[in-house]
Amino acid sequence: MSRFKAVIFDLDGVITDTAHYHYLAWKSLAESQGVHFDQAFNENLKGIDRMGSLDLILASSSRTYTPQEKLALADEKNLHYQELISTMSSSDLLPGAVNALNAVRRAGLRIGLASVSKNAFTVLGRLGITDKFDYVVDAATIVRGKPDPEIFLKAARELGVAPADCLGVEDAVAGVASIKSAGMFALGIGHPFVLTEADVVITSLTDFNLESY
Ligand code: BG6
Ligand code: MG
Numbered sequence: 001m002s003r004f005k006a007v008i009f010d011l012d013g014v015i016t017d018t019a020h021y022h023y024l025a026w027k028s029l030a031e032s033q034g035v036h037f038d039q040a041f042n043e044n045l046k047g048i049d050r051m052g053s054l055d056l057i058l059a060s061s062s063r064t065y066t067p068q069e070k071l072a073l074a075d076e077k078n079l080h081y082q083e084l085i086s087t088m089s090s091s092d093l094l095p096g097a098v099n100a101l102n103a104v105r106r107a108g109l110r111i112g113l114a115s116v117s118k119n120a121f122t123v124l125g126r127l128g129i130t131d132k133f134d135y136v137v138d139a140a141t142i143v144r145g146k147p148d149p150e151i152f153l154k155a156a157r158e159l160g161v162a163p164a165d166c167l168g169v170e171d172a173v174a175g176v177a178s179i180k181s182a183g184m185f186a187l188g189i190g191h192p193f194v195l196t197e198a199d200v201v202i203t204s205l206t207d208f209n210l211e212s213y
Pocket of ligand 1: 011012019022045046047048049050053078115116117118119120139172
C-alpha cells in the first residue's frame with residue numbers, strides 16, 4: 001500500500017535521456033554566438049525552460065540581444081533539437097521507467113507528467129508511452145517554469161489529488177525545488193549531494209519502490 005494518491009513524473013532525465021540532445025543543440029547554438037559551453041554549464045540548464053536557458057547562455061556573451069533576436073536563436077536551437085529527437089524510439093526509455101509507471105498503475109494511483117518541455121508530447125509519442133499518463137501538463141500553458149511550483153500544482157489539480165498526497169519525481173535541482181514548494185514529497189533521481197532538497201534520492205528508476213516512500 002502506498003500513502004500517496006498520485007505520482008507526477010518529470011520527463012527529461014527521468015524517463016528518457018533527452019538531456020544529451022538538449023546539450024548538443026545548446027552547445028552548437030552557444031558556440032555560434034562565441035560562448036563557451038560544456039557539460040558542467042549544461043547541468044545548470046536541467047529543468048529550466050527554453051527562454052530561461054537561452055538567457056543563462058547569453059549572459060556570458062559580450063553583446064546584447066533584442067527580444068526578436070532571442071526568439072530567433074531559441075527557434076534555431078529548437079529546430080536542431082527536434083531533428084535530434086526525430087529518431088527516438090522506445091529504446092530510448094531509461095532503465096526502470098516503464099516498470100515504475102506500471103507499478104504505479106497496478107497500485108491504483110493516478111499518473112501525471114510535469115515537464116516544462118514544449119516537445120514533451122512528441123517525445124512521449126516517440127517513446128510510445130503517451131497512454132500511460134492520466135494527465136500531461138501542456139508546457140505552453142505554464143506561466144512560471146521550475147523552480148516555481150506552478151507546473152506540479154497544475155498536474156495535481158487536473159488529476160484531482162491534493163498536493164500533500166502526491167509524489168513528485170525529478171532529476172534536476174530546479175525540479176526538486178518546484179515539487180517541494182508545491183508541498184509534495186520529492187523523489188530525486190541522481191546524487192544526494194546535488195539533489196539536497198529531495199526527501200529521498202535514488203540513482204535511477206530501476207530502484208523505484210513505491211511502497212517505501
Ligand atoms: C526540460 C529540460 O525538461 O525542458 C531542459 O530539462 C529544457 O533542458 C526544457 O530546456 C525546455 O525544453 P523545450 O523542449 O521546450 O525546449
Ligand atoms: Mg529533468
